[in-house]
Amino acid sequence: MIKIDRHTGKSRRRKEKAIHVSFFLVALTSIVALALIVVFLFMEGLPIFDKVSVRDFLFGRYWYPTDNPQSFGIFALIVASLAVTGVSALISIPLGVLTALYLSECASACMRRWAKPVVELMAALPSVVIGFFGMVVVAPFLQEVFDIPTGLNLFNAALMLAFMSVPTICSISEDAIFSVPKELKEASLALGATEWETISRVIIPASVSGISTAIILGMSRAIGETMVVLMVAGGAAMVPSSIFDPVRPMPASIAAELAEAPFGSDHYHALFATGIVLFAFTLFFNLVADYISNRYRQAGTATL
Numbered sequence: 001m002i003k004i005d006r007h008t009g010k011s012r013r014r015k016e017k018a019i020h021v022s023f024f025l026v027a028l029t030s031i032v033a034l035a036l037i038v039v040f041l042f043m044e045g046l047p048i049f050d051k052v053s054v055r056d057f058l059f060g061r062y063w064y065p066t067d068n069p070q071s072f073g074i075f076a077l078i079v080a081s082l083a084v085t086g087v088s089a090l091i092s093i094p095l096g097v098l099t100a101l102y103l104s105e106c107a108s109a110c111m112r113r114w115a116k117p118v119v120e121l122m123a124a125l126p127s128v129v130i131g132f133f134g135m136v137v138v139a140p141f142l143q144e145v146f147d148i149p150t151g152l153n154l155f156n157a158a159l160m161l162a163f164m165s166v167p168t169i170c171s172i173s174e175d176a177i178f179s180v181p182k183e184l185k186e187a188s189l190a191l192g193a194t195e196w197e198t199i200s201r202v203i204i205p206a207s208v209s210g211i212s213t214a215i216i217l218g219m220s221r222a223i224g225e226t227m228v229v230l231m232v233a234g235g236a237a238m239v240p241s242s243i244f245d246p247v248r249p250m251p252a253s254i255a256a257e258l259a260e261a262p263f264g265s266d267h268y269h270a271l272f273a274t275g276i277v278l279f280a281f282t283l284f285f286n287l288v289a290d291y292i293s294n295r296y297r298q299a300g301t302a303t304l
Helices: 002-050 054-059 075-106 109-123 127-146 154-178 182-190 195-224 227-232 250-257 266-303
Strands: none
Touching: 002 054, 002 266, 054 075, 054 266, 075 109, 075 154, 075 195, 075 250, 075 266, 109 154, 127 154, 127 227, 154 195, 154 227, 182 195, 195 266, 227 250, 250 266
16 A cells, blocks of 8 residues: 555656646747747847947937938937827726726626627727728818828827737726725725715725736737838828828838848848847836736735
8 A cells, every 4th residue: 555655656746746847848948949039039130230330320310221322310210109009098097997987886787798799809800900091081080170181190009009909908907896895895895985986995995906907918919010000000100290290110110121121231230139129128017017916916915
């Protein structure tokens, strides 16, 4: 009997070790793949700084990579990316968070049963379909209503990006709100607080970690989106003076020009350097999301 137990224990330990090794290899594969992509990005992007300084590249006003002499200033592209992301945030954050609050706290079970799949279905829509909708339907509408030269502009791109970000913000925020212990809500109502006071003073503060993470992840998706901004932003590499000006965010510039840039040329390396800047923005957003999530989670745990 003892021998059988020992044999069973050894077999179980071998299986657990094999499972641990499998998980480690899967995680290592993901890390190695990401590291190789980053290394390739930097190898192809850094050579441009032999021809143009980092300052001129980041703050140069003109992007004329095919002229003679060439100009590789991506300041207009950076401003366009930040402007489109900022305007889309003003639209998507209230919609996403309020929808999550409604579904988790106010909606009936029947309403939640069909509304939540619809919101999640929005996240599954291909970006090219959303871009096509913005180009064919929204652009003529904006052009007619606001009497502007073109409907392919910053505001149109922000609308479409907000449409794409709302499902992410709503879904993650709803999960964060659902994770708030019911005892907190019941205690607040028992003390005489209204439904709105309970939501604003108990539920939102207790779930602010998840909501903040949802917002920043939604913005990360918006700033890195390619197809939508390529189709509806207008494609003008200039600093916008109005939300109705055509712009060219960094992902759109990379997607539009990389196929035409000769391999190994300055234009080719400049596009990869633009990708480095875009990678830095996305990494910054994710680091901020991780910091906010950990900070508020620790604060909430200490409070409880």
